[in-house]
Every structure is written in C-alpha cells, then in structure tokens.
Amino acid sequence: MQTLRIVPDVRSSVVEEMPAGQVLLFTSQRGDIEPQLLAHPAVHPFSWPRLLRALRDPDLELIEVAEPLWLGEWVRALRHVALARLLRPRRRVAVATYAIENLDARERCRFPSLDAHPRLGAVVSRVVLAAVGLSVRALDVVVFGTSGAAENYRRAFGRSLRARHTVLTPRLGPCRVCGPVPAGVDLRDRTVLFLGTPSERKGFGVLTDAWERSGAAGRGWRLVVADPSGDVDRPVPPGVAITTPTRREVHELLRRSAVVAMPSVRRRRWREQIGLPLVEGLAHGCRVVTTTETGLADDLRGHPLVTLTTPGDAADLAEGLRRATEPGPRPDTAAPPAGWTKRDVVAWWLDARATAAP
Numbered sequence: 001m002q003t004l005r006i007v008p009d010v011r012s013s014v015v016e017e018m019p020a021g022q023v024l025l026f027t028s029q030r031g032d033i034e035p036q037l038l039a040h041p042a043v044h045p046f047s048w049p050r051l052l053r054a055l056r057d058p059d060l061e062l063i064e065v066a067e068p069l070w071l072g073e074w075v076r077a078l079r080h081v082a083l084a085r086l087l088r089p090r091r092r093v094a095v096a097t098y099a100i101e102n103l104d105a106r107e108r109c110r111f112p113s114l115d116a117h118p119r120l121g122a123v124v125s126r127v128v129l130a131a132v133g134l135s136v137r138a139l140d141v142v143v144f145g146t147s148g149a150a151e152n153y154r155r156a157f158g159r160s161l162r163a164r165h166t167v168l169t170p171r172l173g174p175c176r177v178c179g180p181v182p183a184g185v186d187l188r189d190r191t192v193l194f195l196g197t198p199s200e201r202k203g204f205g206v207l208t209d210a211w212e213r214s215g216a217a218g219r220g221w222r223l224v225v226a227d228p229s230g231d232v233d234r235p236v237p238p239g240v241a242i243t244t245p246t247r248r249e250v251h252e253l254l255r256r257s258a259v260v261a262m263p264s265v266r267r268r269r270w271r272e273q274i275g276l277p278l279v280e281g282l283a284h285g286c287r288v289v290t291t292t293e294t295g296l297a298d299d300l301r302g303h304p305l306v307t308l309t310t311p312g313d314a315a316d317l318a319e320g321l322r323r324a325t326e327p328g329p330r331p332d333t334a335a336p337p338a339g340w341t342k343r344d345v346v347a348w349w350l351d352a353r354a355t356a357a358p
Contacts, residue, residue: 001057003346005064006046006080008073012037012247013276016177019343023054027076032228034247051080055087062094062349068136069101069108069152071128081138094353095138098345100145102295103271105129105156112269129156139163141349145170145274146295164352169299170274171339172282178251181285190221192321193257193286195250195277198225198242201270203263203291206314208237210263213318216325223261226253254284259324262290265311271295282306289320 002021007014010026015037018024025046029038037043044050054060063084066073077097084093101108109128114121136157142165144150150167174180192211198204204225211223217239225242228250236242245253254260260281264272272293281288282305291297291311300306309320340348 001042001054001060002350003062003064004054004060006051006066006077007064008066008070010043011276012250013280015040015043017342018042019346022346025050025054027073032247032250037247051083052087055084055093058091060093062096062141062346062353064096064098064346064349067097067099067101068132068139069099069103069105071108071132074132074135078135078138094140094349096141096143096349097139098143098145099153100149100273100295101152102146102148102273102293103152103266103269105132105152107269110269133157133160136160137162141165141352143168143345143348147298148295149273166348166352168340168345168348169296169338170279171341171344172279172303173285175251175254175280175283176341178255178284187256188258188286189256190219190325191253191257192216192221192223192259192261192289192325193253193277193281194223194225194261195227195254195280197227198236201265201267203265203311203317206265206312206317207261207263208240209314210317210321211240212237213314214321214325216321219325221325224253224257226250250280251284254280254286257281257286259321260286260288261321262288262294263309263311263317264291264293266293287324289317289324291317 001023005022005024007024008027009030010033011030012033022042024043027046065077065080068074081095106125106129109125111121111124114124137160140163142163144165144167146169147167153161194207196202223240225240226245227242228245260277262275262277264275273295275290275294278288278290278294287305289307289309291309293311297308300308307320307324310316
C-alpha cells in the first residue's frame with residue numbers, strides 16, 4: 001500500500017477511479033454505490049483497528065483526508081493525522097487533501113443556530129475561521145480541483161496555507177469504464193439527462209420550467225431524471241420520466257443521451273463544487289448545459305460541449321437547452337481531453353512530497 005484515502009460518502013465513481021496501490025476507508029456511503037464495488041479488496045468501512053494497521057504499513061507514503069472546509073470531516077481528519085504523527089515520528093507520512101469547496105469560506109464557518117444572536121454568531125464564525133486557518137498547517141500537499149476552490153482558500157487563509165499546492169481540474173473524458181467515444185459516430189437518443197436527486201439546490205424546479213419554455217418536447221426530445229438513490233413516485237411534469245438506475249445503467253444512459261443538464265443554484269451554506277453529472281457527461285461525450293455556480297465555470301468557458309447559463313434564470317436555461325438540442329454537427333472534440341485523473345493527482349502529491357525540502 002502506497003497511499004491511504006479516508007473518505008466520507010463513498011460513491012461508485014470514487015471506487016472506479018481508485019489508483020493502484022491505494023487503500024480506501026469510507027466513513028459513510030451514498031445510495032448509488034454498487035455492492036460489487038464495495039467488495040473491492042482495497043475498499044473497507046472505516047474502523048480504528050483498520051486505520052492502525054494501515055498506518056503501520058512500512059510502504060505507506062501518503063494519507064489523503066477530507067478538506068478543511070468540510071468542518072465536521074476535518075475535525076475527524078485531524079484526529080487521524082495526529083495518530084499518524086504519533087505512530088510514525090521518524091518515517092513521516094505526508095498528509096494530502098483534494099479541495100473543491102466553492103462556497104465562500106466565511107459562509108462555511110457560519111452557524112445558522114446562532115442567527116438569533118448576530119454578534120455572538122459573528123464572533124464564533126471568526127474564531128472558527130481562524131482555527132481552521134491554523135489547522136491547515138497540518139497539510140503537506142494540496143490539490144485544488146477547481147480554480148474557484150483555489151481562490152476561495154487563498155482569500156480565506158492566505159499565508160496559513162503553507163503546503164505545496166496546485167490546481168488540477170478533473171479530466172473531462174474519456175470514461176474509464178466505457179472508454180473513448182467512437183470518432184465520427186453519433187447514435188445518441190434525443191434525451192436530456194438529469195442525473196442525481198431532483199432537488200431545489202440542483203435546480204430541478206428551474207429545469208422543469210425551462211424545459212417547457214424550450215419547446216424541446218415538441219421537437220421529439222425527452223427529459224429523463226436518473227436518481228440512483230431516489231423515489232420514483234415523486235411528482236414530475238408531463239413528458240418527464242424518472243428512474244432509479246444501477247451504476248451500469250447510469251453509464252448506459254450517459255452513452256446514449258445527447259445532453260446532460262446540471263442547472264445548480266446557490267443555497268445558504270451550499271454551492272456546487274464541481275458537479276459529478278457535468279464531469280461524467282463530458283467523459284461520455286455529451287453536451288452539457290449547466291450554470292456558473294459550478295467551481296469549474298471559469299475553467300469551462302469556451303469548451304465546445306458546454307453551455308453556461310445564469311443560475312436560477314429559467315429563460316436563460318431554456319435558451320441554453322434550445323442551443324444544446326438544435327440539429328447540426330457535433331463540435332469537434334478530437335483534441336486530447338484537458339484535465340487530470342485521480343491517478344495524476346496522487347502522482348503529483350507523491351512527487352511534491354519527494355521533492356519537498358527536508
């Protein structure tokens with residue numbers, strides 16, 4: 001074992017992207033995780049005995065923990081880091097994180113329970129932000145998954161972020177499971193796919209309004225909601241299908257759908273970080289209609305398959321859907337995909353650790 005990753009909310013894509021030589025301990029799991037993926041020999045539920053065994057592995061070089069702005073998980077991560085330092089005082093294990101938080105750090109450190117006491121709430125928020133700023137010094141190497149996350153941490157913590165760091169945006173294709181999209185072949189259905197829970201923060205209400213305005217249904221298109229962990233009995237507008245696919249069926253839907261819609265909107269204490277539907281849609285060669293709320297917005301401007309719209313604006317989203325569903329040749333995407341895989345991220349961490357000054 002070369003690297004150890006401790007992750008909350010393990011999902012299918014996390015296991016699919018695991019690099020060689022990594023052991024993964026998960027503290028919780030998403031509803032979309034497939035049982036066969038959890039049976040992977042290097043994937044285990046978190047327990048302290050398992051963590052102790054992993055930290056005693058003489059080949060272990062690096063431990064990946066949750067990012068600092070995920071406050072509850074970060075408190076747990078600091079305990080794991082302290083144990084690693086205690087067990088290996090001479091053969092130090094590097095501590096890494098992959099940071100994608102897009103919501104302003106000051107907002108992340110606010111507590112709604114103190115809204116009735118604004119002065120106390122402001123003091124507590126400043127104290128928590130300062131404490132997080134001090135604790136980020138426990139990190140040795142950091143990869144930011146988006147330019148938005150990197151700027152967020154720079155504004156909040158500045159000089160406190162002493163770890164070696166860089167920005168490595170996600171690889172936007174091809175899918176590791178399905179392989180490259182065949183060149184010159186386009187046998188996709190007239191389907192706009194909404195992948196995930198149809199919630200307000202994911203913009204589902206705005207999407208249903210925009211769908212009717214776009215007139216796509218009258219041109220033979222359908223809107224499919226694929227929620228692997230959801231309720232198929234929820235009310236949806238006429239002409240909208242909702243399904244609970246397996247992970248294999250999710251890949252099939254992505255291969256066959258022409259467009260993926262991810263119209264995220266900001267909510268208090270939540271902002272879209274990256275958006276797995278966006279990444280997976282592009283990895284499968286789909287057009288993607290999304291909003292500027294994703295932390296990848298600045299990195300995606302000019303992408304031939306991406307349409308960025310104004311969050312919460314049904315008229316603008318409808319126009320984006322119209323453009324994405326217009327007949328015509330697909331944009332040329334023959335150039336190698338930009339971005340980095342999880343293997344690339346781990347390789348950068350290990351190289352940064354090896355080349356760091358003693």
